[in-house]
Amino acid sequence: MEEKKTPKVSVIVLTYNQEDTIGEALDSILAQETPFPYEIVVSDDCSYDSTARICRDYADFYPDKIRFRQTPSNLGLVKHYYDTLKLCRGEYIADCAGDDRWTDPLKLFKEAELLDRHPEVTLVHTDWHWLDATTGKRTPGNPDAAADAALKGIVPAGKLVGELLCRQGKPLVHSCTAMYRRADGLEAYERYPELFQADWLPCEDLQLMCALAAKGEVAFIPDSTLDYRTGGDTVSGSKDLAKSFDFTLATLRLRLRIAEALGIPREIFQKGIDGMTSYLFGISFIENYHARRDKLLSFCSEEGIDVPVKERILMKLQGIGLLRAPIAAARRRAHHL
Numbered sequence: 212m213e214e215k216k217t218p219k220v221s222v223i224v225l226t227y228n229q230e231d232t233i234g235e236a237l238d239s240i241l242a243q244e245t246p247f248p249y250e251i252v253v254s255d256d257c258s259y260d261s262t263a264r265i266c267r268d269y270a271d272f273y274p275d276k277i278r279f280r281q282t283p284s285n286l287g288l289v290k291h292y293y294d295t296l297k298l299c300r301g302e303y304i305a306d307c308a309g310d311d312r313w314t315d316p317l318k319l320f321k322e323a324e325l326l327d328r329h330p331e332v333t334l335v336h337t338d339w340h341w342l343d344a345t346t347g348k349r350t351p352g353n354p355d356a357a358a359d360a361a362l363k364g365i366v367p368a369g370k371l372v373g374e375l376l377c378r379q380g381k382p383l384v385h386s387c388t389a390m391y392r393r394a395d396g397l398e399a400y401e402r403y404p405e406l407f408q409a410d411w412l413p414c415e416d417l418q419l420m421c422a423l424a425a426k427g428e429v430a431f432i433p434d435s436t437l438d439y440r441t442g443g444d445t446v447s448g449s450k451d452l453a454k455s456f457d458f459t460l461a462t463l464r465l466r467l468r469i470a471e472a473l474g475i476p477r478e479i480f481q482k483g484i485d486g487m488t489s490y491l492f493g494i495s496f497i498e499n500y501h502a503r504r505d506k507l508l509s510f511c512s513e514e515g516i517d518v519p520v521k522e523r524i525l526m527k528l529q530g531i532g533l534l535r536a537p538i539a540a541a542r543r544r545a546h547h548l
Contacts, residue, residue: 219247220319221301221393225291226253226309230260232440237269239312241276243319251277254295257285262309292415293400293407296393305390307437314340315436322390325430332365333427334420336389338435344442352381352439362431371424372475375417376466377483379490384429386416388437391423399423403472406465413461418469425473456494456503460510463487467514488516 222240226233240251253270255263263281270279278298286294296304303323307313315321315337322335339352356362361374361383375383399422400407406418423429463484470477477484488511495504511518 216248218250218301220245220249220303220305220323220390221299222249222251222305222307222319223292223295223299224251224253224307224309225288225295226255226258226262226266228258228260228262229309230258230262230265232310232312233262233265234269235312236307236309237266237277239314240307241273242316243313244316245320245323247323249276249319250299250301252295252299253277253279254282254291254298255280256282256287256291289407289412289415296396296400299393302393303390304393304396306387308387310440311387312342312438312440313436314438315434318388318436319390321432321434325432326390326392329365329428329430331368331428332430333368333395334384334389334391334423335430335432336384337432337437338362339385339388339437339439340435342438342440344440349438351435352385352437356433362433364431366424366429366431368427369425371429372421372469372473373479375421375424376470376475376480379483379486382416384420384424385437385439386420387439389420391419395423395426399426405468406472411461411464413458413465417462417465421469421473452494452498453500453503456491456498456500459487459491459494460503460507463491464510464514484516488518492518 224233224236224240229236237251237253243249251273253266255266266277266279270277280295280298282291282294303326305319305322318337322337325335326332338356340349341352342349353359353362361371371383396419399419403418403422406412406422412418466480466483466487467477469475470480488507491507492504494500495507508518510516
């Protein structure tokens, strides 16, 4: 029997109720062509469909490539990710979500080779595509990548953090296209417990990408390596406006904590703060979420965020009943989208 070698790269695959897509995700990782050994660390967070069984079957069929674990209880995304990171053995870490797929069989090779040549680079990422789960249509994730200064070759340490905090709607660095050094990821986890270990955290990737971008250079490879599946109802892209409000508010809070931890002046990403605040007020008006609007006002007061004049005027008009018809029309449009 061939002796097992220490993997150069560990690929993290987190799963939760993804029985329809996990096989395609794992097949796309197994299709990687590399001159070095890599492992796939699959962890299921107590799925109640057949996801765990499918993953176990893959691990049984590819025992030298796939390591599978089932969490004893549901951990939630953030704890699940970093608990799994601690199990990885590779020098480098890559991610692939259980409902996405890699499209370039040389993804791992290209990124690992770049990290080998550039020890000053802490994070490398690539271009990607949206994949409509309903129609199968693929569209560029970064249609303006060629003109985007943040997606040019290698960006100096610290220069990308403000952009990461400011961008909304789509990720500047998609974590499932990225690769980073395991030692750097674990160092960030231990150094900033408020960003990686707090119970309220809404996501696992933004704080990691920012910490890595603050520590070292960030490299971009213009090849598309990922199909990012959309069309379902996820926490970050929920059709439920109440859930969307709660997630966005938590994400805004996280961005402010990241800036504090990394010493990033607020004015560098003020445009992002304004945009998210305006979006949150818009949802609260459309859906008439009094409790959430009060929570947002309290949050703005605590964080020193100025409530725009437009929102103040709208609150007064809504209070005297002059916005019933416009709000009803806006609500119909929002639920139609």
